[in-house]
Amino acid sequence: MSLEEAKQAVVDDFAMFDEWLDKYEYIIGLGKNLEPFPEDKKTEDRLINGCQSRVWLDCRARDGKLWFTADSDAIITKGIISLLIGVYSGRPAKEIAGDDFAFVNVIGLSENLSPTRANGLSSMIATIKKIAGDYAG
């Protein structure tokens, strides 16, 4: 699936629900299904700054592509980072670094989070882009 197709799939999934409570149920489901994150990787340097709840993000490069894993102590936050890495993991660093991440605005995620959580989302996106930018050189 191309990056554009992956983003569109998320937009389509969100469009299925009328109510934000149902959209959150979907996000929580993503969080619950995220693969386990090793406890020893929950280090300070993997914490994303600017999130009210703690979010750890790890990245491995393989075959010229970036693979992300993540965890959070809050399940909705975990669902949101899961949504992001579900779209961007396994893609070339350059493609990730060059993307505008605008689909999160299309699904209306930012404005339906609390201001602190919306800042957290911005921090997650900035961190993913920075990691990708560093790998892309």
Add this chain to the structure above:
Amino acid sequence: MTAEELRKQFPILSREVYGKPLIYLDNAATTQRSESVIRALSDSALLHNGNTHRAVYALAGEATRAYECARVDVRDFIDAASVDEIVFTSGTTASINLVAYSFGDKFIGSGDEIIVAESEHHSDIIPWQLLAQRKGAKIVVMPVEESGALDLEKLESLFNRRTKLVCVAHVSNVLGLINPIKEIASMAHSHGVPVLVDGAQAVAHLKVSVRDLDCDFYAFSGHKMYAATGTGVLYAKKEWLEQMPPFIGGGEMIDTVSWEGTTYAPIPFKFEAGTPNINSVPTFVPAIGLIRSLDGSEAAFGLDKIKNFVYNALSSDERIVLRGTTQNLDEKVPLFSFSVKGVHHEDLALLLDKQGVAVRSGHMCAQPLMTRYGVSGMVRASFAPYNTQEEAQAFILALDKSINMLK
């Protein structure tokens, strides 16, 4: 007056969020405003706007009268001995900072001790920490028991000849428990120590008599008791206000000013430098009127029933850890802070919000208390007399649904 009748006086309570009726349960953060309060605020701006205490023209006179009427009502409301003991400020925080600077400047020195309750809001912690840093004084913590009650035996043991002040909330903004201020004041006075009370969470719920409590200082905010934002009160016994130096210098707080020296206006004006909150302070009058009209009303009775219902629902739910517990609910206001095991407080508040329920989440400006209970935050639901039994039930159902979604 029933809660339903009372609600009609609050225009905002009929609005919806996300297409659902708003259930506003963050009254401890700020109460909503009645039409009478909104009208007083707009009338002041539309009809009576002039600067207070200065000019001779009609508008200035009307504005001054409205402002001073509020002072008289506030005096009656908290049963102070004199209007001279009522200083208007921008809120509880400003009131406490005024004491920390002015009283602190004159009466607290290096090596002196200030007793502060463990359950205080940051507004009643940080001004004392800043004072302690300025003066080389020391903060001594009055601990709370597991239930949230203050440990008075422990308090007794904290006094020594260096103790200069005791700072404690009438009602904690996290625990909702009514602290025994009268006993604390009596104990402190037996050691010759004055007491400052943060009354922010008490004034909307309790009949306060500063003379009966015999506290030396009592600070509260207008916006937590239906009045406009940016309004607050510092009550202080006359004997203290007269000895305390001005905190902020400026217009209207002086008697005469010359390069050789300045003499100050009498209390309370000595502490009200600059143009006060002319348009908002008069809203104390309808706000106090509203609180008085609730005395013995069905809405007040209904709020007691809500308190019982919510307390029992939360304390009997094994998934929930409720803080601020008591055998006697007369010792608690309808304010409930809790954690849910394995669930982040902000997740819970977010899902409640999507169901129309507005609650507070986070450390609630009481991080030392959060640390004491080993959590980074909690969820708090705080009720007002305009909340209905149906809303309380809807909150408990929405909470159950949210927990099930998150678990």
